[in-house]
Amino acid sequence: MTDYVALATQLAAQIQPGAAQRDAERTLPHEQIELIRQSGLGAARVPVELGGGDISQVDVARIFITLAKADPCVAQAIFPHFATVEHLRLIANPEQQARYLGAFADRQLSSGAIAERSGTFRGEIHTRLERRGEQLILNGSKFYSTGCLFADLLKIQAVDETGAALYVMLPANTPGITLLDDWDGMGQRTTASGSTVLENVQVAPEQVIPLSQWYQRRNYIGASAQLIHCSIDIGIGLAALDDAVSWARNGSRPVRESGVQRASDDPYILHTIGDLAASIHGAEALVEKAAAAVDFAARSQLLGLLQGDELEAVLAKASIEVAEAKIASTRAALHVCERLYEVGGAATTQSLHNFDRHWRNARTHTTHDSLAYKYKAIGEFLLNGRHPPIAFTY
Template identity: 40%
Template sequence: MHRIRDDREAIERAHALAAEFAVRASARDRDRVLPWDELDRWSQSGLGAVTVPREYGGADVSLATLAEMFVILCKADPALGQIPQNHFGVLGVLREAGSGEQKRRLYGEVLSGARLGNAGPERKSATSPTIADGTTRLVQTPEGLRLTGRRYYSTGALFAHRVPCRAIDDAGHAVQVWARRDAPGLTVIDDWSSFGQRTTASGSVVFDAVPIDPDDVLPLWRLAERPGLWGPTSQLIQAAIDQGIAEAAVEDTITFVRDHARPWLDSGVARATDDPYIIADIGKLEIQLHTAREVLDEAGRTLDAIRLHAIEGHGIDADASARASVAVAEAKVWTTRAALDATEKLFELAGSSATRAKHNLDRHWRNARVHTLHDPVRWKAHLIGHYHLNRVFPKRHSWN
């Protein structure tokens, strides 16, 4: 596997892969062709190891660079680009909750090309009223630790070498279990049937008394007790995915209007590109896109400054952790709006011919509508307002 050296090389590699991935992105979406070969090239490129700390052999790129990578790849193919979201999310947990030995071993696997998936939350039930609740258990048996449960929204698990999962141990603590994909009793079911982000394969994972090495268990419960960046980092990635979708939609809107759209008969102009209303709307979309990108970039820089302050020996206090969550919440509000507006406006400006199946331009709206449901943006606005008005700090979890 290639070993990326720094932020600049990470961005260069992301651009190179994006150029490849964009070629058949529409066809993969239309026919739901899972990106096995593309993910192998992603692994070989070294991008999966860019957040590994330098002391363990990685490039330890900035979080702003990580977000930029996701924008680049998701502009090319947002479903393929989203698949590594949990890879980097669980690496963030390892950074903050893992022991030195766990970091050495698991980072080593990632540097060798291992992909990390995720066994997502359980479906709603009486025992799982929220995404943070569930019945998945890690129990000690005479034969050793065993993991049992059924999870859904498991983006990346089908393609992974390890499938980390949140579970409750015998002490009642939340832990993260890094199960091996080929472990007996672990089954990944490709039952993802959403109308958008179709090739993320975010289906079900079943753990049937899966044997677990005690060294593959991270104390997730401790992260809720101390300030950190693992939640904001996860949210930064989600915002970057939406930004990539928005940028692709605006680019395709401009291309279609230039090449195919006709002016309205009352406009008095010969080309759609001379229609004053289309011109103004394209200007508004570009302003919104630029604003969202700037807020996203600022959020990345905020997280990087907090992390640098911690590395210098000052740690991360509750105020810094809250500022990180607020910064990424602001980015999520803007990128969500940009993605939804751009993908809707595409058809209004491009005209009815843009709805033809052969163009498959509806994939932008489908992808935006599905991914922006990942966590409700209305609660981002509440988080921001509660912080500024009442100085209430956001709760610490993967969605803040």
């Protein structure tokens, strides 16, 4: 049986070298993603009977913390693959599960083309799957297509002619699909989060997964996705902490009035390092606690261990625990990445170190969804007993 956490640790050691340079030059990590593909890490959450490891959500969190500490762009680029595994496990029919999850066990990677820039509200989908005679034809445009340039298989969200939501599973090289490298965010520069253009793409009926019923039925998928986002933020913060410690030990000079000969003995530098460590390690512990709640919720739903109100309560509690972890991981990552400079002063701002990538990555990634609504959901749950919205962001 593969130890996927140990595998991620081995991969991280190969991915970390050159991460700062890839960010500075905006070089996409094709070689690093290929290492992950060939390693079989993408099968970590695939059911055992389909050739995977069916690891716990706690181990998923550990994997993403480890990879994000090495290079958060690589970690985020494979996040959609892990999200797709959960969607397929919960929503797809048995034939689709065997086909696609089996492909993941055979070292294929997937990604998702979900978000669009059009519409009044975030999350609106205008990509359409229409019937033309005997054919199903897909047309639309996506943005934030994280990881699609690296993927073998794409999960594309669309609506049919009645407005019903669905996923379409297509090989990335399907005629009519154009993947653009046009993401230019200040951080997470090499996640390949650009555009996907869909022009008269032919779709087979077996490639369509109906989705509408899940808009009214609570599930664990949103919490599992948010858990990975939390883990990526923790990894970013841990990398910044490592750089702060290394600089204080090897690069920083004490101020004359400190009365010490080494920066590592300066009481204010010691205080700063202690503050950074307590902040990010405390958030990391909260993420692991939330991961255990998500794991229980996922197994309860996938295996039918709980039903009705009992399942509803477990799913809602997992979402709330992840919301708490999201607040902690966001604040900790930003705090550590900002205060890193207090350890070393002006020298740490030099471009050759590229320490600013930590803050740029944290600030960019933590904008993924609104933190304010996490606070609101927690308050509603604790004060009024109201469960969080049924959505893929909770």
